Amino acid sequence: xxxxxxxxxxxxxxxxxxxxxxxxxxxxxxxxxxxxxxxxxxxxxxxxxxxxxxxxxxxxxxxxxxxxxxxxxxxxxxxxxxxxxxxxxxxxxxxxxxxxxxxxxxxxxxxxxxxxxxxxxxxxxxxxxxxxxxxxxxxxxxxxxxxxxxxxxxxxxxxxxxxxxxxxxxxxxxxxxxxxxxxxxxxxxxxxxxxxxxxxxxxxxxxxxxxxxxxxxxxxxxxxxxxxxxxxxxxxxxxxxxxxxxxxxxxxxxxxxxxxxxxxxxxxxxxxxxxxxxxxxxxxxxxxxxxxxxxxxxxxxxxxxxxxxxxxxxxxxxxxxxxxxxxxxxxxxxxxxxxxxxxxxxxxxxxxxxxxxxxxxxxxxxxxxxxxxxxxxxxxxxxxxxxxxxxxxxxxxxxxxxxxxxxxxxxxxxxxxxxxxxxxxxxxxxxxxxxxxxxxxxxxxxxxxxxxxxxxxxxxxxxxxxxxxxxxxxxxxxxxxxxxxxxxxxxxxxxxxxxxxxxxxxxxxxxxxxxxxxxxxxxxxxxxxxxxxxxxxxxxxxxxxxxxxxxxxxxxxxxxxxxxxxxxxxxxxxxxxxxxxxxxxxxxxxxxxxxxxxxxxxxxxxxxxxxxxxxxxxxxxxxxxxxxxxxxxxxxxxxxxxxxxxxxxxxxxxxxxxxxxxxxxxxxxxxxxxxxxxxxxxxxxxxxxxxxxxxxxxxxxxxxxxxxxxxxxxxxxxxxxxxxxxxxxxxxxxxxxxxxxxxxxxxxxxxxxxxxxxxxxxxxxxxxxxxxxxxxxxxxxxxxxxxxxxxxxxxxxxxxxxxxxxxxxxxxxxxxxxxxxxxxxxx
Numbered sequence: 005x006x007x008x009x010x011x012x013x014x015x016x017x018x019x020x021x022x023x024x025x026x027x028x029x030x031x032x033x034x035x036x037x038x039x040x041x042x043x044x045x046x047x048x049x050x051x052x053x054x055x056x057x058x059x060x061x062x063x064x065x066x067x068x069x070x071x072x073x074x075x076x077x078x079x080x081x082x083x084x085x086x087x088x089x090x091x092x093x094x095x096x097x098x099x100x101x102x103x104x105x106x107x108x109x110x111x112x113x114x115x116x117x118x119x120x121x122x123x124x125x126x127x128x129x130x131x132x133x134x135x136x137x138x139x140x141x142x143x144x145x146x147x148x149x150x151x152x153x154x155x156x157x158x159x160x161x162x163x164x165x166x167x168x169x170x171x172x173x174x175x176x177x178x179x180x181x182x183x184x185x186x187x188x189x190x191x192x193x194x195x196x197x198x199x200x201x202x203x204x205x206x207x208x209x210x211x212x213x214x215x216x217x218x219x220x221x222x223x224x225x226x227x228x229x230x231x232x233x234x235x236x237x238x239x240x241x242x243x244x245x246x247x248x249x250x251x252x253x254x255x256x257x258x259x260x261x262x263x264x265x266x267x268x269x270x271x272x273x274x275x276x277x278x279x280x281x282x283x284x285x286x287x288x289x290x291x292x293x294x295x296x297x298x299x300x301x302x303x304x305x306x307x308x309x310x311x312x313x314x315x316x317x318x319x320x321x322x323x324x325x326x327x328x329x330x331x332x333x334x335x336x337x338x339x340x341x342x343x344x345x346x347x348x349x350x351x352x353x354x355x356x357x358x359x360x361x362x363x364x365x366x367x368x369x370x371x372x373x374x375x376x377x378x379x380x381x382x383x384x385x386x387x388x389x390x391x392x393x394x395x396x397x398x399x400x401x402x403x404x405x406x407x408x409x410x411x412x413x414x415x416x417x418x419x420x421x422x423x424x425x426x427x428x429x430x431x432x433x434x435x436x437x438x439x440x441x442x443x444x445x446x447x448x449x450x451x452x453x454x455x456x457x458x459x460x461x462x463x464x465x466x467x468x469x470x471x472x473x474x475x476x477x478x479x480x481x482x483x484x485x486x487x488x489x490x491x492x493x494x495x496x497x498x499x500x501x502x503x504x505x506x507x508x509x510x511x512x513x514x515x516x517x518x519x520x521x522x523x524x525x526x527x528x529x530x531x532x533x534x535x536x537x538x539x540x541x542x543x544x545x546x547x548x549x550x551x552x553x554x555x556x557x558x559x560x561x562x563x564x565x566x567x568x569x570x571x572x573x574x575x576x577x578x579x580x581x582x583x584x585x586x587x588x589x590x591x592x593x594x595x596x597x598x599x600x601x602x603x604x605x606x607x608x609x610x611x612x613x614x615x616x617x618x619x620x621x622x623x624x625x626x627x628x629x630x631x632x633x634x635x636x637x638x639x640x641x642x643x644x645x646x647x648x649x650x651x652x653x654x655x656x657x658x659x660x661x662x663x664x665x666x667x668x669x670x671x672x673x674x675x676x677x678x679x680x681x682x683x684x685x686x687x688x689x690x691x692x693x694x695x696x697x698x699x700x701x702x703x704x705x706x707x708x709x710x711x712x713x714x715x716x717x718x719x720x721x722x723x724x725x726x727x728x729x730x731x732x733x734x735x736x737x738x739x740x741x742x743x744x745x746x747x748x749x750x751x752x753x754x755x756x757x758x759x760x761x762x763x764x765x766x767x768x769x770x771x772x773x774x775x776x777x778x779x780x781x782x783x784x785x786x787x788x789x790x791x792x793x794x795x796x797x798x799x800x801x802x803x804x805x806x807x808x809x810x811x812x813x814x815x816x817x818x819x820x821x822x823x824x825x826x827x828x829x830x831x
Contacts, residue, residue: 014050014064016043017074031067035059081111081125084133087148088115088122088140089166090236092297093248093814094479096145098435099240103143107131118483144239144249167301174294177229181284181291184222185804187215188284212278216267219283223260230256230290246438248475252293254442255470255803259286262463280460282467282803289471289807296811300476300818317388318409322353325397342400346391354387355402363394415501415748416494426507426771427482430778437475441786445469448790464800468789472806476814477781481774484821489767496829497750498760505746507771509730509764511711515659515757516690516702516724518716519670519677520558522734523684523754524646526717528559530566531627532643534618542572544640548632550575551590551599555582559628559644585671585694587630598633601673603692605631605638615641623675626683646680653684655754658830660685662758665710669693669701669724698724715757732757759829770824774817781813 016028028050029041038055052064065075091097097115100122104113109130115122124136137147190200191208202208208215227234230252237253240246259282269277323330325343335353338344343359346352352365364376367389376392379385385398387407404410449466453459486503493500500506517523533541549567552560553574567574579591586607587600598608602619605612610633612619619629619641627643656666667688670677677691690701698714702724705712714721714728725731725745733745734752749756785806794800 014052014068014075016050016068028068028073031070032064035063035067082128083123083125084136086122086124086137086140088120089146089148090232091115091117091120091145092236092300093117093474093476094430094433095247095435095438095475096240096249097479098431099143099243099247100140100145102435103139103243104136107135107139110136116483117479118487142239143243144236144247163301167298170294170298170301173229174291174298177226177287177291177294180222180225181287184219184226184287185284187222188219188281208278212270212275216270216278216281219263219281220267223263223283223287226287226290227256227260230294233290233293246442248438248473250438251441251470251473252289254445255467256286256289258463258470259283259289259467259803262459282463285467285803288804289467292804292807292811296815299811299815300480317351318407319351319353319388323347336404338400338403340400340403343397344400345395345397346385347395348391348393350391352385352387352389352391352398354400355407356385356398356400358383358385358396358398360398361394361396363396364392366390366392412494412499412750415499416490418502425504426768426775427503430478430481430775433478433779437473437478437782441470441473444786444790452791461800464803465789465791467803468801468806469786471803472785472789472801472810473782474778474785474810474813477774477778477817480814480817480821481778482771484818485767485770485774485824488821488824489763489770492824492827493760493763496756496759497753498756498763499748499750500760500763501746501748505730506764506767509713509747509761510768512664512713512730512761514665514667514705514710515713515715516667516669516705516728517686517754518698518714518721518724519668519672519680520646521717522715523652523668523680523686524648526558526646528562528628528644528646530562530642531645532622532629533640534615534643535640536613536615536638537640539634539639542570544632544642545570546572546575547592547597547634547639548599548630548642550577550592551580551588551597551632553577554580554590555588558646559630560588562644563630563642584696595635599630602631605633608633608636610636610638612638620675623673624679626676626679628672628676648680648683649754651753651755655757656685658755658758659761662761664761667705669698671695696723699727702727713757715754732760755830762830763827766824766827770821774820777820778813778817781809785809785813 026043028043032041032050032052033039036054036058038058039052040054041050041052043050050068054064068075088100091100094117097117100115101113104110104122104124107126109127110124111127112125113122114124122140126133126136140147186200187202187206191202202215204210206214206218233249233252233256237247237249237251241250241253263281263283263286266277266281318335320335321332322335322338322342323332323345324338325331325345330345338354344353344356346363348363358379358381360381362381363379365379365385366376367386379396385396386409387402388409402408405414445466448469449462452465453462482503486506489506490500500509520526520528530545533545535541535544539547545563545567549564549572552563554577555561575592577590577592578594579589581589583589583600583604586604587598590597590599598604598610602612602616610631612631615631615638619631622629622641622643625645627645629641629643631641632639659666665687666685667690668677668681668686669690670680671693672680672691674689674691677689680686681689693701698716698721702712702714706727706729712728713730713732714724715732715734716725717734721733725733730747731745732747732749734749734754747760749760789801789806791800
């Protein structure tokens, strides 16, 4: 029965009744006596067990299809990023999300206003990409080009074109809005400034019809310039997903319609109707909104500068060697295995290994280290780094999206496109914002009209409420800060994988550092060789190095390196077995060799004799003693020391100043670990911890109520990094795809740990300021526009002032987010 397996996930389509279910069961049971089958009509699934040596999956599918039914293949979700034009506020975001979610087969939609992109997961068999695009277009937005990878230049040109169009529209509308405002309001300005003179031909008291018609003719070009607001506003209302454009459309349209009605009354001889026109409100509102959108687009462009800088690092061409000739090709044409020539001063196009030449390479774009790195035959080179002096040839090993710089760009793009948990409240409010504002505007207008204030007063209130409301500020508050924060991190070699990580990091109160390669350099050296019995130091080193040559442990590598430097020969291994957390057991020339820690010796009943005291002394000096036993007798100790990084003590001091407890976790014995800990100021030492137990130690700290970050190399420490509230991986640029970490520090510099926490705190402060302003603005502005101040003897808010305030609100949120660009890295 060992070969029998259970399959309970075969989905069948086409069944309509119990007879269908029985037909399927009978068909598959005929295949073999080992088959047991049961069909669930409700779930349309066949649960089946069978002997896999006698029955194949294809047999089952064929049997089902022969009786007239279809096996529905389980289909993987497809993810697509769709750039969307025309989104202006949080309500637009919700409108797109709601529209797309209505399609069957769409599993998840996440729209980011700052990046102007929608990340959509869907099942291709249930919904097509063109249908998703179509529903977005129907909701009143524009799907931008997404078939090809958008370059930095293309994106910059698109943004510049958008800004230019908005600016031109603003200038056109302003040319007409200024005289419109003068004509409509100039004669009403009190002394000493006014009243401002008007020619008799358009004087309202002499020629009221000319006065009204002039305003109409000046308003028409402004409405044409702002036609986008109207078209998008109407579309979104038809789609039952109103946005800020809908508010502008309703407000401006109300002013225009009432003004046209007043014009009609003037035309029919009612000269007093000339004082009840709102052409200037509609015109100036549209002009101010265009100005606000221009500033907003300009500021939004600056939030993504970091990603553009990263994208601009890669060269556009590469020189490859083909048939002994050097040929310049596009970077997209480079393939794995190509031999690439890089001359002094040129950028290295892709990742690879040097096969010829010697040079030094500036890798500061990747590691932040300004000192060039020497490169010889066999050295790794990374795309986008700069070759300083020599000519080299290297073999391409990672191209396109696999290169380190491409992975960094993807990581930063994903982070900038993600949403932080703090944004949920704003998202919920944005979903109801516009309909609620419309209701408030109607209620406020009706209330004033019923109280006897008249149509003009009530319309002023109605328009002011619609125009002052600003869902843009709500929608931009969080994503813009995340974009700038993650971008600032990337500039300084700190890759934050998403909004959640950025938000969570500021809560950290305990940090656990892995010792080897994190607090220390991870390149230990042999410091002491102590022999026991007749064996010589040289012989002990040869035996230990031969045993460790097959090991990948950093301490073992130090012993092997020391043996090589002394030009000693290695013995041939007959057997090798690693004992995790303890050491290794090997056979050399028929002798059984044990090499490892005290635990290994005790488990194997090896008498340590007088070496235990010497071992303790070495450990107290911060060295790691490794015992060597030959044929069950102790042979000696080789002590290895791992040098502490220069930045470790300084980084831990900074963390202490921030009120954060610091722990160190290591497999070393307690004395060695304590010696290292005392050098750098560690609060808590977790020693003699096996690799598989590191995550358990992190969990214990969490159970104490600690909010824990784990800092490790991202490979050996993966379970602990995943267990921690925040996993911080320290590694070179080649390790940027460390899946288990939330943050990757590319420079391997511990000082970046406090910097990452400070950046998180600064970003969170910025987000809270933005949300406070966005909520506060609307909470105060809407009641003021509704006439609350007027109730207590204050002024009534003009729709023009309301439009100015609305334009300022979203721009101020963006400008506040851009303050994060001034974040300084302390060293």
